[in-house]
Amino acid sequence: MAYSGLRIIKEALSGHRGWKPAWRDPEPKAHYDIVIVGGGGHGLATAYYLASRYQTARVAVLEKGWIGGGNVGRNTTIVRSNYLLDGNQAFYNLSLRMWEDLEQDLNYNAMVSQRGILNLVHTDAQRDAARRRGNAMILAGDDAELLDTDGVRALYPFLNFENARFPIKGGLLHRRGGTVRHDAVAWGYARGADRRGVDIIQNCEVTGFKVENGTCLGVETTRGFIGAGKVGVAVAGSSSRVMQMAGLRLPIESHVLQAFVSEGLKPVIPGVITYGAGHFYCSQSDKGGLVFGGDIDMYNTYAQRGNLPVVEDVLESGISLIPALGRVRLLRSWGGIMDMSMDGSPFIDRTPIDGLYFNGGWCYGGFKATPASGLCFAHLMATDTPHEVAQAYRLDRFRSGHMIDEKGQGAQPNLH
Amino acid sequence: MLNLKPITALGAEVPQVDSFDGLEIAERADFALASLAARQGEEVLCATKAQAYLGFALPQPGQGSLAAPFSAFWMGPDQWMIAAPHDRHEDLASHLKQALGESASVSEQTDGWCRFDLSGAGLQAVLERLCNADLASMAAGEARRVRLEHLGCFIWCLEPSQSVAILGPRSSAASLHHALVGAAKSAL
């Protein structure tokens, strides 16, 4: 059933009795051509593109809990393509273009809202770096504008220009960046995949991989063995735990990133603002809550919660940048577990086990990658060749010294 | 004869004193500091020589000693901070080095730090707005490194519940002072 305004009117006039489940709850079959482990954004997108673009017939998505409960359900909803380095640019460029067409493709309004992302600059060295990045973005086909202080003031007159410890000297504006209603992405992909025959199986936890002679034949689950021609793992946050069942050690640590939302407010911030002198970025949801975050808690953890020091650090930065928010109340905080990789960049790759594929290491940037990640992972599994925009995301890149380190922090995951 | 005139960490010729109802905050510039670290394998010799020179045993972890002319507190494993009046002991570091010889590494720390002494009945109320040191549990001479105004500072207990010295990085003296005064105004 296609969604539309007309359909809503029709249903409203007939007691909303016609709405169908957004996705089915099928029983798992004994065998699939491709099994995707992980019903988060990336897993669902992968399934959707396998079904819609690669005509893979029998696809299942296995989800331990409820779909969309991973990081697609707990992030700060930002989409952007403001990358500096070669291995990243084409990938995120594609991803942002896919966001722009997503809703029509899925027939689901995910509220893709391109209201601009502004990264503030506070020193001359930051401006030099912003210029290098902005130029890299333009050269890669993305959009960027370098603003001076007045340019920033015109957009956001209420930022702290007068009494700042680190004065605002400008900013890099990425107009096509913005936000997307995160849950809707998971649901839209799920519905799209389901309509194309993908089995989405919730409450089905993978407990092991069946590997014989170096080939993966399927997965053991809490709902029994499920055979598969190929298995793709997209469980960012839990990647090490899951891949360990296949005997693989990864260049990944799990860390918690806290995020916050304020009580609802009439419009304050149209786009996304990122502070350059502290850990704070902020946007406002369509419901009116300010959605903001900062740095990770720094220690390895699988507990989906953080501690006070980071909360205070984020708010010190936030109020330093926007003193007018002092009396606005922080409503809720949550913690998402991040696959922090060794260079801050992800992996979409085969593994040493035939038929087993891996997608992970998204750090706290996985949400914006969802469409391209799904497409590239689908491409890899369907064709057994990496998608041209995802060729750098290899698991062995550290062995060869081909890091993709946007932040230049080296092999310390919590600094990316 | 020196022809360079020193200034205090707050940038004046004389130390600053701020008084509140229940607390005095006094900048101190009249003490010399040196760090002392035992060389590996020379820990016993270092301790012996230090005791001979200082007149007391080097303090245990977390502890300190207040005496005249020398005082000391533990800074880290096998490492101590030694203090003495500046007017007579400006060359504290070189004197310590002479006394301890190869048994210890000594570094001048005098001007690495600014120092504010806080005393008065309102100390607890002010300190609890500044850092997580539990004043009620601190004995005389004990020093604790804490985060205060985002700075790594030593809280050095001079008189239990009544008086502490706060040693902070000298370059940030004005920020530290601002925090201390702000907390005093707020809490008292």
Next chain:
Amino acid sequence: MNQVNRLTGGQINRAKELNFRFDGRSFKGFEGDTLASALLANGERLMGRSFKYHRPRGVLTAGSEEPNALVELRQGNRQEPNTRATVAELFEGLEAKAQNAWPSLRFDAMAVNDRISNFLTAGFYYKTFMWPKPFWEKVYEPIIRKAAGLGSISFEDDPDLYDKGFLHCDLLIIGAGPTGLAAALTAGRCGARVILADEDFRMGGRLNAETLALGDASGSDWAAEAIAELASLDNVRLMTRTTVIGAFDHGIYGAVERVQDHLPQAQADKPRQILWRIYSRRAMLCAGAMERPIAFADNDRPGVMLASAVRSYVNRWAAAPAQEIVIFTNNDDGHRTAADLIAKGVKVPAVIDVRADAPAVAGAELLAGAEVIGTEGRLGLTSVTVRLANGQTRKIKCGSLAVSGGWNPNVHLTCHQRGRPHWNAELAAFVPGPELPSGMTVAGAANGQLSTAQALAGGASGAVAALGDLGTTAKAIDLPQTEDAPIALKPFWHVQGGKSRAWVDLQNDVTVKDVKLAHQENFVSVEHLKRYTTLGMATDQGKTSNMLGLAVMAELTGKSIPETGTTIFRPPYTPVPMGTMAGRATGKHFHPTRKTPSHHWAEEQGAVFTEVGDWLRAQWFPRQGETHWRQSVDREVLQTRKSVGVCDVTTLGKIDVQGKDAATFLNKVYANAFAKLPVGKVRYGLMLREDGIAYDDGTAARLAEDHFVVTTTTANAVLAYRNMEFARQCLWPDLDVQLISTTEAWAQYAVAGPNARKLLKKIVDADVDISNEGFPFMACGEITLCGGLRARLFRISFSGELAYEVAVPTRYGDALVRALMEAGEEFDVTPYGTEALGVMRIEKGHAAGNELNGTTTALNLGLGRMVSKKKDCIGNTLSERKGLSDAAGLRLVGFRPVKAQDPVTAGAHLMRASGEISADTDQGYITSACFSPNLGCSIGIGFLKDGANRMGEKLRAANPLEGSTVEVEVVSAHFIDPEGERLRA
């Protein structure tokens, strides 16, 4: 209409009448009132509008969980959106505005949404607004954003102060109702360090709101007596107006104290609120329970309230929500409301109890087995329609309906570490599960012990047990006689049937029908339900709605409630002002400011300062007549290269490295060799990360066989020290080496230029030989100057000139710079700032932060030969990986514009002289650039693929970001004195 609904009694101070304004009208109340109680006393039931449909709403609760009565409190830069009228203490001159309503609370144009609500069901927006594509940002979304949101902000900077603080205790008791008071008395009397925190401005909890007796005293008198005793104990800290907002790891709790919110005007220098970090050895959660509503048709009209809230208003605040109040309940507790109302002279036309076997009520008609199926009254309740046990309906006139659906223990803090509550069938409620935050126990109603006697006993025995864990023997207090009624309740969640919508989440306008739709569309998991319908996402975080939503979903799926799911809660318990979480570290005090030893002097010179990390450094020193920064910087550079300049370089990190193995140690942490550096010499050193990337450079000066002074860049001082401690303690623990930072202990100045030696000669003491022979390039030593002051002298140069760095104890730094300036007068010495420093280092092709960007290797920097292959040092093994050792990889080179007047710009990307300009044709990038007054043109350095072999090649420096492309020539990065003759002069 002056306090028409004010009753007798209550815990308000009638001697102190207060004037306040709400929504443009003036009212009077008393000290001790909340805004909500005062409005009710004045006969005002309409207090807000709902989020989505702008339905008229009145107050539902008497506490911080209030979903409806949200107002904008205060004016101007203190305007505070979304303040619950139920917790806003009344003060003289209080000013509150209704929010989310236009043009007025009584007539709200946006209420049109309610008329078309059938089209705006749960999640409708996911199904539409997709065409035409650009309309989302341009048309739909702006309308939605404007309509959404609740209160508004002033856009002015918040003028108030916020503090933070730290407290320590043996036992933190959260909540000062009967449970918390019993616990505090028990623990306090045995001398334990106790903190008792309560969010209310009056401790006592339900004891203040009920008419029950404890022993001979009324509940509120008993509470007052207990509080007085606790206040007299030095070991007990009573914290009213203090909400414990979160349970964090290892006994750390966050608490927010509202210090001045109840005052008309905040006192200067005092905080509005304080965020306390409480370090507890044990904690007791005594947070009580919250009553929950029942859903039925039009259960949202102003006047429909929780029964316990009605009792609070009547008993504590002597304010009746209406003259006639009907009760609707599924439990005995609801009957108390009738008794209390009748005692206060309020008419109770009926008690509607869903239980067929409900006990009789004295003084009011009982309608057993009946249900409310509808309500009337546009802006306030006028009557309710009841379906009687026999199926007939009856309309009952009333101004308020007191609803009781049972009680939910306040388990919130038990969930903050992801513990899941357990279902208690007897209470039909979730109670704390076994996975509690470490050190926490739960007592009283929060633990499902709902009677007052149980609460007291639970508090006292809980305190004994908690202190027992700490090795302290405490004796439980003698407990007074009080009510101990068993919970008598029939689980009942929503009334079936009914023509109108039945509301589940009042603020977000989620109805029973919305839950049904979510079920129909397979949004069955509790998390899906919440996210799809927005149930529980309002400012009360589901405190008044989650259970109801869950119960409806359970009914639809045919599963039990615990099978359907639980919801857990996250910090903060109640919303916290962002300013409170930030504290004082905002604005100018966001970070401490580090000042250099010459700061005061530089200020006197009129220097312009710049932030370098937390340091403030002089950027340039304008002289009279200079109107543009470039004039000052050019002059500083030229004058230094021509004669002599002085620059404060104290900010570089300094680390004292001592010990018998100091040289061996440095050999391991630097990529290049240090073992054989002679005493009295300095060497440039490059530090790599273990991954082979260059991360810091500096110098190491050997002052003695066993003593080095290492310098780091300003930016990496802390990191380099940390890494060196790691190497010392974790990698080579038996090396005899000791480290300590001395960055701040020494004031250090660079004296650079052909006349540097002549100038210094006038400063150093007579016996110090600084001749080129006696103190050659890269020499170092401990000297005296200015009449015997101990100092350190290094013959090192960042500028490329004959240069020294001289260091004295920091207290003399101010005097030294003045002495240098005075001594240099005859050479027309110039101070120079970070700009001139930068220009001179670019002219010399020295790498700095822009080049050490965390992705560049020694090879990239042109320093490949420095990395010793003959020793073990951090980073050398992995620096040899293929991807890092490409012979044609990036190399640091210089760039000059082909047309002398063209600017070279840092951040430009390098492209071949002709052909496409794109990411695919990228040849590298310019890292640093400046105008070189010595060369008379702009110059830059940067990384170019195979750069060393491309000298003389013409390239384009593309800067599409700023719309410019400049032709540049590849040159050596050493623009000035490439042979280094000046250094050695």
Next chain:
Amino acid sequence: MMIDHPLLGLRDAQEFTYLGDASLIDRPDWQAEDAQDAFHDYLYLRDNPAGAHRELWFHETGDRSWLVVTRNTLTHEITKVELARDVARARGRSK
């Protein structure tokens, strides 16, 4: 979080800087045949367990000790805290 420092007792984790897995103590032999592979595994691969994790913390605003903390990554419960120098020596590291 609170870390029970072996010398100083309970200290707020905020005083510490976190590095990562304590296996970073076991730096490989630079002269071994397979040094590059060994360094790769040492620097880049992690067990990243959900459960007990031995990890390095530096008491940055404290006594400048590196500690090895054994902490459960699911519950954050800390069961053991050691001076890293002792651990390093016990694991055979010397000069």
